[in-house]
Amino acid sequence: MGQNTASGEPVRWPVRAGFGQSRGMADSGAASALPAHHGVPGMAEPGERPSRARTGTAAPPGPEMDFVAGRLARPTPPRAGMPSARIAVIGAGAVGGYFAARAAAAGAEVWLCVRRAFDRLVIVSTGADGGDVEAEVPAEVVTDPAKLPPYGFDWVLLATKAHQIPAVAPWLTAAVGPGTSVAVLQNGVRHAERVAAFAHPDQVLPAVVYINAEAERPGVVRHRAGGVLQVPDVLLAERLAERVLTAGEVRLTEDFATAAWTKLCVNSAANTVTTLTGRRLEVLRRDDVAQLALAIMKEAVAVARADGAEVPDGLPEFTVRRLRGQPPGAGTSMLYDRLAGRRLEHEALIGAVVRIGAEYGVPTPTCVTVLPLLAAISDG
């Protein structure tokens, strides 16, 4: 149960309702500009960051929401009589906090593994009247891995930024046992490699995340749009839908590599040009910046294909057109990290393009040129 801060009326946290899914996700006319058979996401990180002043309407979904596709997981069977799934969320920020809330709403026992203590997790969204709606999430908050319960967790949801995984090693060591499955809710590709020291690849479920959310402060997550995970079509994914989330929140794809690479191609350009310039996506309306974005994406597409991904033809050109059409103020997560003085996730994005390109002998001269600039911003 939560509190509608605008009207004072209590609101019920939606259980198993898939409330995060916008109508724009699957049926946008824009999606038809790309070959439909790919069923893959095509766009960038959250494209919409409304001003703090509430406008009276919920934020529209970011452009990536147009492309969420893939088979829905089977309808979730009734859970009556089933024991609650025990979940540890490592990285209880925007993504981790939101999916922790969804797991709790679906009946899971949720433990939040944090470094900055808070009393309660609250998800803030925009209500129909434009006011903030707060929903409190039933969950245990722990700041010390030694304080985790000794029984094994059924699932770990890992939702730190990619570069923060080494720092959460003690949490992973404490929470992952032989019977634990690990869902990696992060951008980029080759998710399982990131947690290879903690979990066997068979235990790991990589996830491309479609959401527009922001951790405003420890324990407070503003949810703007979306809330879907695109995952490989494997048994583990069905289990995630059955025991942790709901069928509507888990999309299964037979070609996860293509899904992950497609999003990475877009992120590698959009996040890079906005972060380097310190400007919103409107910077792509400059022809010279659009050319730079195209060059980055074309290199990323070449690497993706060398890595076996079937990235759609025309993705770079299509993406630039879409990014240019974003509303004023729309940015990217890496730009927001720069503006907040946080370290950047560049190594998992454009850094991955450079590294994996080198593995296959695919030249990535533009990405190689801009990568040190992002690294310098990140370290500064």
Ligand SMILES: NC(=O)c1ccc[n+]([C@@H]2O[C@H](COP(=O)([O-])OP(=O)(O)OC[C@H]3O[C@@H](n4cnc5c(N)ncnc54)[C@H](OP(=O)(O)O)[C@@H]3O)[C@@H](O)[C@H]2O)c1
């Ligand atoms: N946000 C979105 O809309 C969105 C959309 C699509 C994909 N993604 C991807 O999802 C992933 C997660 O992004 P995010 O936006 O959720 O990031 P985020 O809001 O920054 O959350 C990361 C969380 O990890 C925590 N953390 C970092 N180091 C830790 C440590 N040593 N011990 C405990 N907790 C630690 C942070 O805690 P502190 O608060 O203490 O720093 C923070 O709560 C990224 O790969 C991102 O690219 C995000």
